[in-house]
Amino acid sequence: MTTQQKLGSPETESAKREAERHYHELLALSRVSAALSGLQDLDAILRVGLDNTLNIMNGTIGGILLIDEHSHTLAYRVHQGLSIRYVEELRLHLGEGIAGKVAESGKLVLLEDISADPRVARPDLVSTEGLRAFISVPLRAKDRVLGVINVASRMPRSFPTSAVYLLHSIGDQLGVAIEQARLYERLRSARERLRKLTRQN
Numbered sequence: 355m356t357t358q359q360k361l362g363s364p365e366t367e368s369a370k371r372e373a374e375r376h377y378h379e380l381l382a383l384s385r386v387s388a389a390l391s392g393l394q395d396l397d398a399i400l401r402v403g404l405d406n407t408l409n410i411m412n413g414t415i416g417g418i419l420l421i422d423e424h425s426h427t428l429a430y431r432v433h434q435g436l437s438i439r440y441v442e443e444l445r446l447h448l449g450e451g452i453a454g455k456v457a458e459s460g461k462l463v464l465l466e467d468i469s470a471d472p473r474v475a476r477p478d479l480v481s482t483e484g485l486r487a488f489i490s491v492p493l494r495a496k497d498r499v500l501g502v503i504n505v506a507s508r509m510p511r512s513f514p515t516s517a518v519y520l521l522h523s524i525g526d527q528l529g530v531a532i533e534q535a536r537l538y539e540r541l542r543s544a545r546e547r548l549r550k551l552t553r554q555n
Contacts, residue, residue, distance in 0.1 A: 396535040400432040420501035451475025456490040487511035491525040495533035
């Protein structure tokens with residue numbers, strides 16, 4: 355086989371496609387990291403994280419739910435392409451529904467059609483919203499899950515394995531950014547309290 359034939363072989367083409375896919379994934383992660391860097395406001399971090407994730411997944415429907423540390427429930431903090439009713443009524447305990455199970459276990463869930471899954475907590479809302487393909491990814495900081503990011507579609511769809519790995523990495527990046535934003539907010543509040551005490555004395 356000549357060098358020219360080898361270059362055009364199926365194995366070479368497959369290797370090229372794999373290298374290109376890997377490059378695009380690294381580029382996507384780099385973009386998310388760059389977009390998040392320097393942000394200290396939690397809502398800004400969540401909005402940027404969701405927008406970038408939907409861009410990467412070629413999606414228009416999704417949201418980020420955070421765990422309330424006191425009630426141990428999940429609720430939407432930012433969202434796109436979902437109705438107000440869906441967002442306001444979907445509050446989940448840890449272990450409840452798809453997102454609740456992801457938050458409890460720290461393991462991603464991928465569904466080609468969420469409307470047919472018996473684990474759904476509010477099938478009425480899912481049906482009204484017309485959701486089909488669904489992926490829920492934990493947002494982790496170290497060993498703690500702080501919430502989940504959901505990406506959905508109104509058409510059944512399979513997600514490639516590469517997208518799953520990419521979303522895991524984004525989930526970890528977002529988890530760390532959320533933790534840092536909360537730490538910054540606690541420090542800011544502590545400084546404010548100290549300033550007030552100093553003025554009183």
